[in-house]
Amino acid sequence: MRQIGLILENGFQVMGLSALSAFELANTELGQDAYRMTILSQNGGTVRSTIGVGIETTTLGDMPDTLMVAGIRIPGPLNPELRSYISRAGSEARRVAGVCTGAFVLAEAGLLDGKTATTHWLHARRLQERFPEVRVDEDRIFVQDGNIWTSAGMSAAMDLALALIENDHGAALARNVARRLVVYFRRPGGQSQFSALLELEPRTDRVTRALTYAKEHLRNPLTVEELADAARLSPRQFSRIFREETGQSPAKAVEMLRLEAARAMLEDGRHPMDTVARDAGFADRDRMRRAFVRAYGLPPSSLRRNAAFADAESME
Structure with missing residues (x-):
């Protein structure tokens, strides 16, 4: 014992x-x-x-x-x-x-x-x-x-x-x-403490509903029309209210959610790069790579190597 x-x-x-x-x-x-x-x-x-x-x-x-x-x-x-x-x-x-x-x-x-x-x-x-x-x-x-x-x-x-x-x-x-x-099976140790949903800080249920929908349907195109439908607003209303509440465009917010999901999968280390790109909704590896460089200044492969190195170092 x-x-x-x-x-x-x-x-x-x-x-x-x-x-x-x-x-x-x-x-x-x-x-x-x-x-x-x-x-x-x-x-x-x-x-x-x-x-x-x-x-x-x-x-x-x-x-x-x-x-x-x-x-x-x-x-x-x-x-x-x-x-x-x-x-x-x-x-x-x-x-x-x-x-x-x-x-x-x-x-x-x-x-x-x-x-x-x-x-x-x-x-x-x-x-x-x-x-x-x-x-x-x-x-x-x-x-x-x-x-x-x-x-x-x-x-x-x-x-x-x-x-x-x-x-x-x-x-x-x-x-x-x-x-x-009734919790998510252990988040990887390398996963970020920060959440894109918390960072965006939507103030109303309508915008929260759209962001939750986006997070659960990352493989979808997630156009303004699709998100507006989830929020039960017209596309024009949705775009205006979304920017007022989050300070971001819907496209930028979706990219943040895709990056967060992709980063967690990369740090987990069990998923091929093509699978990560597909499941996070980037469509292909090149598009994912450009998004990572814009956000983190590093390509996905470097973040994966850094996570693997940190895990190996912690086991010594």
Whole structure:
């Protein structure tokens, strides 16, 4: 049985606890207690979240197989005892994981020196400024560098937990756990923290409906007429309202959605370039290449190589 220890501090964010649900459901899928979860804190007793919910914790003791550190809204200096415990985990635990701003805790304990790590994009620059010896990748869902894992914020705790389960028991179990959780099967670690839909920030249901339709039908031509029909507006009305709400033309927004889908497929590394171009709606590789160079300054092949290199480097 593998023990998962999750360290909480006052001011932790409740969503960080979601990772434990994944391990609980892994036990259900396996039909045995493959994981035992313990919630830890420096002094034990009740630890309160940002919304005032209290969680009973156990004092620090024997080192677990996997030590996880939940994020808090405003990371502060570590108590020396807690810093020492987490520092020892780097060599005594099989894995150490920082969820969201938990990366600050790992960095202060010296576990991220010379390593690549991520955190919530809102805090990434501050992490880099406070700990310049850390290679901060602010646009990753999660990062593994040796036995140290870090993740972005909020829902990325679930992606991290699924990745840890896959690391232990394989993709099939992680996929079944994801189904039970009713979440998308683990987003690739290299996937961007940003979403084109969130970046466009539509204000009305009509424009949101058109963008959702576009995301679900990327293989279609997605002309203004097709999108206007999804929004239940005339093409002229749709073009005007769309630009007012998003600041982009419909064609530019569709290209952003196609690029996001293609990039995720490329970073996943399992799809031929022609398949990526077709499924993302670019029609052919050359058109996809031109779009990538415009958006990222690099062709798709370079982004795929960079993702493969980062994954290989994290396994060393």
